[in-house]
Amino acid sequence: MADQGLLAFQRRALINELVHREGGVRVTELVERLGVSDMTVRRDLDALARTGSVEKVHGGALAPLTGRALDEPGFEAKSNREPAAKAAIADAAALLVEPGSVVGVSAGTTAFAVATRLLDRTDLLVVTNSLPVAASLRATDREPGKDAPAVLVTGGAPTRSAALVGPLANQAIASLHVDLLILGTHGFSERAGLSTPNLAEAQTNRALMSCARRVAVVADHSKWGVVGLNGFGDLKAIHHFVTDDRLDAHAQSVLAENVGELIVVSSASGGPDTA
Template sequence: MLAAQRQALIVAALDRDGVVRVSDLAEELGVSDMTVRRDLTTLQDEGMLVKVHGGARVMNQLSTAEPSFAVKSRRSLPQKEAIAAAAADLVRPGDAIAISAGTTTLALARHLTQVPYLTVVTNSVWVANVLADDGHESTTVLLTGGQRTPSHALVGPLAVAALRSFHLDRCFLGVHGIHPEKGFTTPNLLEAETNRTMIAAAGGLVVVTDSSKWDVVGLSSMATLEQAETVVTDSGLPGEAREVLEGAVGRLHVVETGTHTVDDSAGAGG
């Protein structure tokens, strides 16, 4: 296969998924990792993508850009599944928790279906449906009202008013981006306000996010890094990002994709 053909396929994969990994491309294209890295360097020089640790992401990282739920649900699936499994281990029978909208939090909900006596408050119709339809018979699911966003989050005054009435053990939060100074962000202003209220209603914050979100900044911040009791992410996280998070969050869980092996690192306050 000619270099131009490979690079066209890489761009097509980026258009479809928003992020690509070197290992996946090498397998798909039948070439070495080194060949893929050279192609990514060429495409970055041409302004077609941005190289990140282990792969590349699209250029359109505007603070207001938000992919559709369908697009996001196809990205980083093994990483999200491993992250969700690790995060589910933090939940105990009888807990009262909040779960934000998102594809990683939806994966988490699927892992919680057999945990008994849960009370789950969520602004995600998808999360609510999974737990209502497949959850343990003792589980109570409370869905906020509100206006629906592209990520299928219910947001706005109705959601905020509902969330203010709760006192919960933990909030499990999915994010659009993580940045050393900007913290955990989203491109949607109303979703940011709703998630800030959800965080305030909970005794602790657990952020579940794959490593491709590092150094991505959305329009509005939801929390600082220091507010996170725990961050659960995958081993694609760059070394410098790990150092930052270990120094800021309570505990960093780094999960090896496909193995669910967790590397626990206590950070500030942890």
């Protein structure tokens, strides 16, 4: 039933509650729920976004990510964040994958985006603890004659972000040798390095890093300054860091001084610069 007749502040309070409870909402859902026009909903979202209560995305809004040490939105909620930046980062990161190699792909929506660029690379073995990555590589609805890379799934217990973690995953990973790890992260900062709200995921990410000859972190500008409860990697342990050009100059300078190679892509053109 639509919540009709609400005043603007009441609508916005309800929208804010829905966004934070569900992780995100669509404009079409709010139009139906509130019984108001599309334009009214968009004005309400603009007002909430100005206060930092929500983050506007195409077609709706998400709970804001920055600064949350304990909050971990689900995979679907995170998949709508910064789509242009993720696409450009994924294009650049996929170029780091050498023919005939064993590639680790961690959980996370940006790492998933990289995996989608590898669907036709039949010369690869992909090791992953990501359920969406495994499902994408094993999809049965491909064109006839189109194969995918071989895939090895670590096993483990799933998290909200669709990562397989825990002792089973860590034990499986410890016996492997990976040429390149594509690694996503909840947040990164000068002080804390790479971090996540989930202790088990942090432990599994450390296991992935330990078995990799090279580590390529993929993270857009919105992750800078976000510090999760559990750290899992130092910036100096990263061989390649792929991010977008909306990352501020100070952050780029910190990364350039600490990681092996900084690759900054334009989310508009997709062209990378390296440092």
